[in-house]
Amino acid sequence: MNSIWQEFLGASGARIDHGLVMDFGDAAAELAAARDATIVSPLTHLGLIDVAGPDGKDFLHHQLTSDVNHLAADAAQHSAWCSAKGRMLASFLIFRSGPDYHLQLAADLLPAMHRRLQMFILRSKVTVADQSGCRELVGLSGPQAEMALQTASLPIPAGLLSTAAFAEGVVIRLDNSRFEIAIDSDAATRLWPDLQSHARPAGTAVWQWLDIQAGIPLITAQTKEEFVPQMADFERLGAVSFHKGCYPGQEIIARTQYLGKVKRHLYRAHSASPMAAGNAIFSPANPDHPCGMVANAAPAPTGGYDALVVVQENFVAAGDLELASPGGPRIDLRSLSS
Template sequence: MIPTWKEALGATGARFNDSRNPEVDSFGDAAGELAAARDATVVAPLTHLGVIRVGGEDAKSFLHNQLTSDINHLAADGAQHAAWCSAKGRMLASFVVWRDGGDYLLALSADLQAAIAKRLQMYVLRSKVTVADAGLALLGLSGPQSPAALQAAGLPRPEPMKSAAADGCAVIRIDDARQLIAVPAERAAAVWAALAGTARPVGLPAWRWLDIRAALPLISEATKEHFVPQMANFERIGGVSFHKGCYPGQEVVARTQYLGKVKRHLYRLRSDAAMAAGDELYSEAVPDQSCGMVVSAAASPAGGHEALAVVMELAADAGIRLRARDGANAAAAAVAA
């Protein structure tokens, strides 16, 4: 996390956890912040995300040949989901991708940023491509008063899955209600203050719950290389193109799509017990192995906890146990197509 940004958030009452990558747990009222995320307009510091900048005259073709989405047809004001896979078709990272002139910006889990940037650099070879930390802070804005909050901050509001730039900042609208705002680190505190005049500041648990409600999975260190994109519903959110050329894992991803052999899918879980990304899941229907894994989790405004998880179909109806065969119960509901 950018030190000056952390200091600025601390001055506004942010309460951080003690993880390797410090995250804002709350601004002093975790339950109230969750309720606000459900019903009102909120702004969150997305310190769990980082941004990689890929530039150079070969950046487009390089990324098109590496990622699962169609980078060649990403418009100047477009945004899309994408994944980078291993040769076995397993997701190494998931991204939201948008453009900044001739450069491409990739938002991903912060705990993967350094390793993914290094690995991408290994594939550059003789291509005219640069891979670097973008040096941006990401904010999340959600709720019915988002247009007013953006206007107060002097920022535009694009259409869903579009981006728009103003005064060095970029707004990426990821669904009907939510926006990512990429801000130069030195301006993050000022933009935050302008948005917070309309939107209530909330911690990351509230934003993670919004991701779960939207069925938007995020691959992190705990879940990398566990899922082919279809297990995480990535083809449903436009994160996979089946009409482009080869990329790492393409043969596996295509075979999975056209032969329909994927037996694990994305589900929402509810439990009285807390859950975390990477938690193994178990079921009596699958006696000899784990039946799935939690992708992301958060406390719920309704009480208890919610999660997105990749689960075997036959296990979902039979009952899910968390972390062990005698673990806490969790109820699974399929994510609608």
């Protein structure tokens, strides 16, 4: 996060801890607003890597799980980068500005992924750049989101996962009522007051809760290399192509898909106790070994915590899962479709 942007947010009432916007003074009211009204949130838990150069498209197509070759100039797509064993090193939202590609990922993974991507460039005509100091990400959600964009003189993308460029950045439509804005840092401070005129400022956890409700997992430092893409439902998001050529982990990912060997799946979860990414999940039927893991978690507007969790299928039906340790707090699951 750019220091000017951080100082601006602090002056606007943001409570910032270790680079994350915790809240704007009333976390509970901000969560309630996310459920029923319109919020605007600095997405300081996310970062951007730019991939540019004449070989940028081919480079990404042969590294990531999605079909980058067919990513249109006005579209975004979910994707992942995997180890040779098919385990996700990071998850991305990819979008374009002209010939350049932007990879949005968890901020705590950005330095390591930036270095690792550079290692694979070899002779390709590609540059990989960390955009943390010059670009900001802002989330906008709720029934007045489009009105807020209009007030800020920003374009409104038409379709889901479509994008619209403007002078200082890009607007991405995530779903019917949620947008992300990637904007130059020096323009973010000018944009914020217009967005705030139709939306309540909210902290990072509020946006994380919205992602959980949307069923969109984010791989972080706590869950790096824990899941193959199908465990986290990435094929549902269009983040995995089973028809493209080779990429790291492709053979294992394809074999898992076609042989039906996915034993763990993604669920929404709720617990009265705090949950955090990386927390183990246990079943009384097999207390010696975890049967799942929390992928992402955030406080819930109605109390307790909501989460996305990956759980071994044969332990789900009993409804007796426990958090963090055998005999730990109860976790209630529901399918993503419910």
